[in-house]
Amino acid sequence: MRINEKKVASFIIAILILSILAIIILSVSMAWFFFKSPPKTGGISENVLKSSMKGMMGYASPDDIPIRTPHDRTPLSFNEKDGVKEFRLSAEPIRWEYANGYYVTAWGFNGQVPGPEIRVSEGDRVRIIFTNNLPKATAVHWHGVNVPNGMDGVPGVTQEAVKPNETFVYEFTAEPKGTRYYHAHGSSHMDEAQQLDMGLYGAFIIEPSNFSEKLHQNGKYDKEFTLLLDEWEIMPDGTNAAMLPGMHSMDHNVFTINGRAFPDTEPLNVAEGDKVLVRIINAGSSTAHPMHLHGHSFKIVAVDGNPVQAGAQIVRDTLPVSPGERYDIEITAGNPGTWIFHCHELHHADGGMIIPFMYEGYDNISRPPSQKVPGLGHEMHGG
Numbered sequence: 001m002r003i004n005e006k007k008v009a010s011f012i013i014a015i016l017i018l019s020i021l022a023i024i025i026l027s028v029s030m031a032w033f034f035f036k037s038p039p040k041t042g043g044i045s046e047n048v049l050k051s052s053m054k055g056m057m058g059y060a061s062p063d064d065i066p067i068r069t070p071h072d073r074t075p076l077s078f079n080e081k082d083g084v085k086e087f088r089l090s091a092e093p094i095r096w097e098y099a100n101g102y103y104v105t106a107w108g109f110n111g112q113v114p115g116p117e118i119r120v121s122e123g124d125r126v127r128i129i130f131t132n133n134l135p136k137a138t139a140v141h142w143h144g145v146n147v148p149n150g151m152d153g154v155p156g157v158t159q160e161a162v163k164p165n166e167t168f169v170y171e172f173t174a175e176p177k178g179t180r181y182y183h184a185h186g187s188s189h190m191d192e193a194q195q196l197d198m199g200l201y202g203a204f205i206i207e208p209s210n211f212s213e214k215l216h217q218n219g220k221y222d223k224e225f226t227l228l229l230d231e232w233e234i235m236p237d238g239t240n241a242a243m244l245p246g247m248h249s250m251d252h253n254v255f256t257i258n259g260r261a262f263p264d265t266e267p268l269n270v271a272e273g274d275k276v277l278v279r280i281i282n283a284g285s286s287t288a289h290p291m292h293l294h295g296h297s298f299k300i301v302a303v304d305g306n307p308v309q310a311g312a313q314i315v316r317d318t319l320p321v322s323p324g325e326r327y328d329i330e331i332t333a334g335n336p337g338t339w340i341f342h343c344h345e346l347h348h349a350d351g352g353m354i355i356p357f358m359y360e361g362y363d364n365i366s367r368p369p370s371q372k373v374p375g376l377g378h379e380m381h382g383g
């Protein structure tokens with residue numbers, strides 16, 4: 001059989017045309033993929049965002065999530081029942097105002113970041129009725145409190161995780177005295193960091209049972225403050241990167257003290273001559289913060305809540321605080337002015353980890369405008 005040369009030629013031309021078309025289509029789609037304008041979530045697809053919004057927050061749209069600000073903070077009181085101090089705690093999906101007009105999708109104990117302070121005396125019998133209003137399972141760990149094993153709040157080890165809409169009752173004796181805290185411990189050992197990064201933590205202060213050892217009450221300190229440190233990765237649209245799959249990065253851009261970024265941190269207001277106790281708790285999941293106070297030295301009076309004997313109290317002006325650590329420091333207010341107390345990892349200070357130490361009559365701080373995500377320059381929408 002004779003080969004039809006004309007046919008072969010047409011075949012080759014057809015192949016060539018098809019190849020050229022394929023190359024054009026491929027190039028155009030690659031160019032579109034690489035050069036299309038990034039979505040406001042910094043490269044996360046709308047579908048991933050939608051499923052994270054539903055899966056982590058329980059809402060279809062961020063606009064439906066309740067907004068909570070520092071004005072919504074409610075101190076947590078207890079009911080005394082049969083000699084037991086009974087507290088009610090819940091975990092809630094919220095949009096937390098971390099600086100004036102700027103919001104992050106978060107989880108908050110009782111709808112607050114940090115969660116409300118729990119304050120009891122050493123030896124108190126404490127019952128915490130915890131309800132999980134999140135779409136994910138979780139549990140509460142009492143950090144530094146010597147609870148019985150079954151009350152330790154570690155899912156898969158000491159208890160079943162508390163499922164959405166379920167309630168778990170923690171009960172234990174509050175000991176030892178000192179600066180303790182509580183935080184989520186995940187639904188399993190795979191998501192502890194994620195749940196902490198969503199904002200689930202709060203101070204748990206155990207006062208001495210002996211009145212003469214109490215702080216405010218016997219006049220040992222004139223002022224007392226508790227500072228909870230935390231770091232966040234917040235997308236330009238206010239999405240907490242911790243809620244996105246595979247996004248547990250170290251790319252933090254917002255650093256908060258008591259849930260707020262400078263210049264909107266709540267100042268430490270003192271008067272000249274005050275003896276001031278500051279409890280520092282690093283509640284973040286991953287980053288140490290060398291905290292530096294301008295214009296003063298301070299004395300470390302407790303480490304991880306445990307008192308340091310007078311002869312061993314070190315005097316410093318910069319104190320590194322690792323995740324999970326607590327330091328109680330004593331400051332004598334003898335140098336009037338408005339001073340800053342800030343993280344000396346200066347990227348963290350830039351991202352908001354600064355709090356004014358402000359003397360009466362010196363409220364003359366010149367505040368820059370509120371910032372959200374440093375360096376990105378995106379406007380974030382609030383409610």
Ligand SMILES: [Cu+2]
Nearest residue numbers: 289343345348
């Ligand atoms: Cu820091």
